[in-house]
Amino acid sequence: MKIYNSLTRRKEEFIPLEAGKVKMYACGITVSGEAHIGHAFQAIIYDVFRKFLEKKGYKVTYARNYTDVDDKIIARSRETGIPAEEYAAMMIEKIDAVMKRADVDEPTLWLKATENIGNIIAFIEGLIAGEHAYAAKNGDVYFDVDTFPAYGQLSGRSKEDMLDGVRVENDEEKRNAYDFTLWKAAKAGEISWDSPWGKGRPGWHIECSAMNRAAFGDQIDIHGGGRDLIFPHHENEIAQSEALTGKRFAKYWTHNGLIKVNGQKMSKSLGNSLLLGDLLEKYSSDALKFALLSGNYRSDINITDDLFPRAEAHLVRFYTIIARAEAAFPNETGREEEIDRAFDVAMEDDFNTARALADLFGYFKEAARLLEANDPAARRITNQIRATYSLLGLFKKQPAEYLAAYGEKEADVPAEVKAVAEERLAARKVKDWAKSDELRETLKSLGYAVKDGKDGYELEKI
Numbered sequence: 001m002k003i004y005n006s007l008t009r010r011k012e013e014f015i016p017l018e019a020g021k022v023k024m025y026a027c028g029i030t031v032s033g034e035a036h037i038g039h040a041f042q043a044i045i046y047d048v049f050r051k052f053l054e055k056k057g058y059k060v061t062y063a064r065n066y067t068d069v070d071d072k073i074i075a076r077s078r079e080t081g082i083p084a085e086e087y088a089a090m091m092i093e094k095i096d097a098v099m100k101r102a103d104v105d106e107p108t109l110w111l112k113a114t115e116n117i118g119n120i121i122a123f124i125e126g127l128i129a130g131e132h133a134y135a136a137k138n139g140d141v142y143f144d145v146d147t148f149p150a151y152g153q154l155s156g157r158s159k160e161d162m163l164d165g166v167r168v169e170n171d172e173e174k175r176n177a178y179d180f181t182l183w184k185a186a187k188a189g190e191i192s193w194d195s196p197w198g199k200g201r202p203g204w205h206i207e208c209s210a211m212n213r214a215a216f217g218d219q220i221d222i223h224g225g226g227r228d229l230i231f232p233h234h235e236n237e238i239a240q241s242e243a244l245t246g247k248r249f250a251k252y253w254t255h256n257g258l259i260k261v262n263g264q265k266m267s268k269s270l271g272n273s274l275l276l277g278d279l280l281e282k283y284s285s286d287a288l289k290f291a292l293l294s295g296n297y298r299s300d301i302n303i304t305d306d307l308f309p310r311a312e313a314h315l316v317r318f319y320t321i322i323a324r325a326e327a328a329f330p331n332e333t334g335r336e337e338e339i340d341r342a343f344d345v346a347m348e349d350d351f352n353t354a355r356a357l358a359d360l361f362g363y364f365k366e367a368a369r370l371l372e373a374n375d376p377a378a379r380r381i382t383n384q385i386r387a388t389y390s391l392l393g394l395f396k397k398q399p400a401e402y403l404a405a406y407g408e409k410e411a412d413v414p415a416e417v418k419a420v421a422e423e424r425l426a427a428r429k430v431k432d433w434a435k436s437d438e439l440r441e442t443l444k445s446l447g448y449a450v451k452d453g454k455d456g457y458e459l460e461k462i
């Protein structure tokens with residue numbers, strides 16, 4: 001099995017630190033607002049990582065964190081009049097509930113910054129003792145970047161580039177402008193804890209290092225998060241963890257792509273943040289997962305107006321075939337194990353969900369053909385699909401219930417034509433151009449022309 005390591009910038013054979021066991025940590029959500037589709041994408045990705053590693057026979061301990069104290073949470077506390085700790089707890093409850101609706105399982109461990117203040121303080125004390133950190137007169141504590149020569153190894157940034165994209169504050173208190181905060185002195189009215197440097201609270205980066213060490217020890221196998229966290233967050237985690245322990249912090253660094261909405265980066269300032277709860281009012285959790293997992297997890301996802309409706313349309317067709325097979329052959333319990341083997345081959349190549357989902361179009365086409373021939377092998381195919389692809393969170397619902405809720409989303413183009421068009425799209429995603437051309441001709445024979453675009457295709461009656 002191979003995993004792409006962001007640190008080495010190549011795929012590497014996966015060999016855990018301890019045979020048969022995997023320690024995995026993924027940065028979670030800062031709970032200053034409700035969960036959006038970007039949060040869901042990251043949570044779904046690492047849920048899939050965990051489940052496939054378990055399928056491979058590993059005992060996985062998977063930890064995620066909630067950042068439940070930071071500047072944004074304090075600002076929201078002031079706006080709402082709700083104490084910061086109460087506001088964070090309220091948002092965690094809301095986020096947990098909507099993630100459950102999205103069918104994202106709980107991690108093995110939930111870690112929270114406010115529950116690890118003692119661990120964070122002890123970690124900072126160790127860095128100061130090792131002369132990797134220093135306390136300023138105002139009560140802030142900073143990491144001294146110059147004491148860690150390997151700084152920049154993950155992001156590839158030079159010191160000249162380090163100030164891009166990071167806030168520069170209290171320069172008069174720092175030895176260097178690029179030194180980063182480990183402990184922030186409390187301001188009037190802010191939530192705070194006692195420390196050797198006075199009342200204050202953790203900086204953002206230190207919490208993940210301290211919580212990892214408390215939960216797992218000095219080293220972990222897989223550390224994950226969104227690509228936007230590479231710098232400065234993950235770069236700083238490496239620096240402070242390895243400066244303290246002298247050991248390699250994480251063996252494999254993994255990063256998922258970012259979400260764009262109609263070609264623009266998703267952000268609150270642009271007003272295009274897609275809240276997860278709102279999307280689940282319109283689309284099934286299957287549709288969200290199908291759409292988000294149809295590309296390489298390391299690639300950005302462009303959410304266009306038809307992305308989720310198109311995913312739902314695929315699933316309506318797939319669930320329809322499952323329902324027909326289960327009705328036609330109610331007592332058939334056999335499976336087609338080759339489907340499971342092909343799934344494993346795809347996933348062993350850096351969790352290639354795109355390849356695994358592209359295969360579905362061929363499987364369902366064959367199942368439909370076998371149904372027409374009254375062959376019970378159709379049910380064996382759908383049995384295996386349901387068993388195998390449940391790992392991705394798909395086909396776990398009862399077909400009748402799913403179709404009753406989402407069947408009306410099927411568009412006017414005949415199902416046969418859509419099936420061919422989607423099979424062709426899947427072929428294009430894996431650059432099988434010969435198959436794509438062949439299916440284009442099939443569409444012509446059915447009376448439709450296909451026009452390709454960067455986000456999919458359009459069908460026109462000819």
